[in-house]
Amino acid sequence: MIEVLHAGLLTTVQDRGRDGHAALGIGRAGPMDAIALRLANALVGNAPDAAVLEIGLLGPRLRFTRTVTVALAGAEFDARVASTPLPAWCPVRIEAGTVLDCGRARRGAWACLAVAGGLATPRLLGSAATDVNARLGAPLRAGDVVRVAPAAFMLDDGCAGDGAFRALGRFSLDPRPWFDPEPSRPIRLARARHADALDAASRAALYTQAFRVGVDSNRVGLRLDGPRLALAAPLEPVSEPVAAGTLQLPPGGQPIALMAEHPTTGGYPRIGQVAAIDLARLAQRRPGDHVRFAPIDLDDAQTRYLECESRLARLCADIAARLEPLRIAP
Template structure:
């Protein structure tokens, strides 16, 4: 089974949970930027949970399914049509062989996830099918999908959810995206970083009071934040230190950079903050021109919120599995 890419969209890449455990070799994690949305898309098609899906940024691809397929679309709300018929988001859908799925622009958010039953079967590189665009590592030679690419679909068992027919079908139930989308754009929780005290007094205050804007120069490596420049009390001579997704760095321009999934494993800029991991998906859905503000948090609060989110996600994944079994 395979899917032909007719149009690639603005930026579409294969992503799974990422390749963890290689930072000592200088290789970052990559993987889905909005991990809950990726997991829920896989759950809706009955995958085991770690299969690769397509991560779609701002404007989606056009795809031709060469065989019958079961798909689900989560994350940012995106225009999606199959032969002129709207494809329901956050639901489980059947596409007959020959279907052309056209994904357009996003009404809200920055990234959507398209999962297919069996997963997209790209080449495993260091145990992952994620594409690290910054490092050029992963399937498709570490590049985004392009027109003419043919994406294989993994083997999977048949299911009784749909009866093969000539048109698109969808289950009568789906998920409420509201809890997983950041409509209010509330402040993101930020812990003070190792070099936060090196900011001058005005900048320490501004870090948690001003509103920044996501720059058009943002990507999967990090979101550049435009606003009144933050300043250090005096220049710092630093050696490179460890960084990870969520690290807030301050380059000489004074415009901070908040690292995302393709964060480098080390960096030489001052580390003035660390975003709570639970808010990384919210950051991932901020698009160029959206505002970002921060509130101060502690490690204990960040861990508590992450645990509560993971418990809710786990329960929802179990509920989806139960409903599919009874479909």
């Protein structure tokens, strides 16, 4: 079990999310950084959809009541056991009774903490994902206990260790291909249905001016402060389906990029769609960070997405091969 001593700013249980319920007005939810969830699970030998703890900006303080293997991926957190930093992007064996203080995010905003076996939390409508906005599940609170599902196997490299934790297998991932919170690099944005409804100055500003992530941003969407965008003529579109990465334009002229807990439909003009390969990069922008957009066409966005998925699949296969010699019976 995992005892929550301090909950942090926003710590939730997430898996890949729930599909197939949009007709009921229930969105997918799931992680802000889906790549971090996938790689954290791979590093502890879990299935890609195993439930993890998602940590936002200020992490929790956790006590592990039994020995487990964990992996932390995503934003750079100052995670420590006592005064010793916990290595990220690699499998780590944590001994029973150990207290992990996840600390603050130094770079980026969201990280995933996977535990071998996954988290044994209730599944609502087929998913363990917490949707704060829809009140499906709830953020962790101090005093909560999170159960860990029994692992089909344990990981151990046979090396001696007398500390509260130790990295396993003597390997770690290079995060640079998968974690990029650098605000100077643009987010690729495809044209959406109402892109041509912007006036000429706004169409230019969307791709040439910098926006800033607003302090009132959350898992529903990132509010982008900056140049005020305007329509060439009044427009009242009907409410239509939206997706993570949809860039909406409310009447105030400051766009909103929809994120993991986005509603299933929206009636604001849809002026752009963030390319899927850049959703995790956008999610890692913190309040106050700059956001610049660069144009991308749909064919290029699709090609890059498929290439990224292929690289991820190969990496997960390589991780599994690295873990195979470490597997022992539970």
